[in-house]
Amino acid sequence: MKLGVIADDFTGASDIALMLSEAGMQTAQFVGVPSSTEASGSGTNCDAGVISLKSRTEPAVDAIRQSLAASDWLLSQGCEQIVFKVCSTFDSTDEGNIGPVTQALAERLGEQTVLVCPAFPENGRTVYQGHLFVGETLLNESGMQNHPLTPMRDPDIRRVLSRQTTWPVSHIAHRTVRQGAESIGDAINAKTGSMAILDAITDEDLIAIGKAAAGRRLVTGGSGIAIGLPANFGITPHQHSWTGIGGKAVVLSGSCSTATRGQVSHYRQKAPSREIMVEDVIGGWVSIDELVEWTISQDEPPLLFSSADPETVSQVQQRFGRDKSASAIENLFYDLAAALVGAGVERIVVAGGETSGAVVSGIKASTFEIGPRIAPGVPALSVAGQPLALALKSGNFGGPNFFEDALHVLRAGS
Known part of the structure; x- marks a missing residue:
């Protein structure tokens, strides 16, 4: 294993795993830090190992502990470079966890300057x-300011990161980045002892940043940063084989993002759907057995969703509390995913990072094989050793037809 990735959520892990796979790296995605039994053979038979954590919204001390354990395991497999993969919208709070984890990893690895770039132009x-844009809109005007767990209200990620770490935060402007890897390298050397935010607006910028990152022990960024890293290890792009699965399928959505709510609205016009209300879950009025029975009885892959608009989410959080509301839905999807697989469901499309984490934990998956692209940042995944295929989608990823597209790619013969 040459390159190790620590992802702070499950959708982000599959996102960067796809980028590395498409760049030619044989890539394995692990759920949590593998045990010696789970990783037997896997750690030495791939170029890149991606460890999926559920640490984005955990207390910083827990996120640090999990991330350091992941780093230690990846280094034990021979990794020469670690990537801390964060969301391309820099999802975090003023307490972290991007800054605290990056700092802890850098100090463990002995890295004096950390490149930080969440850009994903595609x-x-x-x-x-130093400001993060979503399309032509600043981050804090993109809808991310309404995120129920990590509301992003400051588009200047220099300020965001500065509030999360005791390290100095510096900036490498686009005028330097566009001059190429050598200029970037000179700028990095001048920023020693800091976390350096790099501007990037094109894939060519990311390729140059990746080249400049050669030999660095640690890089922090979105999945786009992976575009330029495989070439540093002598890897050239090539395709990997994929065999889909054609069994029963379901779509599960717990994301409240603008894009996902549009996808839910679109798919509901074409397939059976059930909305799951937080108050019903907390009140004990939702039956897992009944939901499974209803799902299995449908001729078309149905949709089970809890993807309310920001105003409704805010009202629910005020009534029950943010943590209780989030936990209720995550626990529901955890139990539901396990029961659906037990009932014979073989294809699951999931929308939302926290929901994806709950589903993956519920089905007790340990290792994923990376399949073809469904949408930018979203691959098809097969669970090693099981007849089960998944798509794990970050909230704002994918077009209006994403659910249909994902079900098609996951199906056998696609």
């Missing part, structure tokens, strides 16, 4: 003058 995420 999905409209760019960084210019």
Whole structure:
């Protein structure tokens, strides 16, 4: 294993795993830090290992502990470089966890300057003058300011990161980045002892940043940062084989993002659907057995969703509390996913990072094989050793037809 990735959520892990796979790296995605039994053979038979954590919204001390354990395991497999993969919208709070985890990893690895770049131009995420844009809109005006767990109200990620770490935060402007890897390298050397935010607005910028990152022990960024890293290890792009699965299928959505709510609205016009209300879950009025029975009885892959608008989410959180509301839905999807697989469901499309984490934990998956692209940042995944295929989608990823597209790619013969 040459390159190790620590992802702070499950959708982000599959996102960057796809980028590395498409760049030619044989990539394995692990759920949590593998045990010696789970990883037997896997750690030495791939170029890149991606460890999926559920640490984005955990207390910082827990996120640090999990991330350091992941780093230690990846290094034990021979990894020469670690990537801390964060969301391309820099999802975090003023307490972290991007800054605290990056700092802890850098100190463990002995890295004196950390490159930080969440840009993912293909999905409209760019960084210019230290500010993060979603399309043509600043981050804090993109809908992310309404995120129920990590509301992003400051588009200047220099300020965001500065509030999360005791390290100095510096900036490498686009005028330097566009001059190429050598200029970026000179700028990095001048920023020693800091976390350096790099501007990037095109894939060419990310390729140059990746080249400049050669030999660095640690890089923090979105999945776009992976575009330029495989070449540093002598890897060239090539395709990997994929065999889908054609069994029963379901769509599960717990994301409240603008994009996902549009996808839910679109898919509901074409397939059976059930909305799951937080108050019903907390009140004990939702039956897992009944939901499974209803799902299995449908001729078309149905949709089970809890994807309310920001105003409704806010009202529910005020009534029950943010943590209780989030936990209720995550626990529901955890139990539901396990029961659905037990009932014979073999294809699951999931929308939302926290929901994806709950589903993956519920089905007790340990290792994923990376399949073809469904949408930018979203691959098809097969669970090693099981007849089960998944798509794990970050909230704002994918077009209006994403659910149909995902079900098609996951199906056998696609």
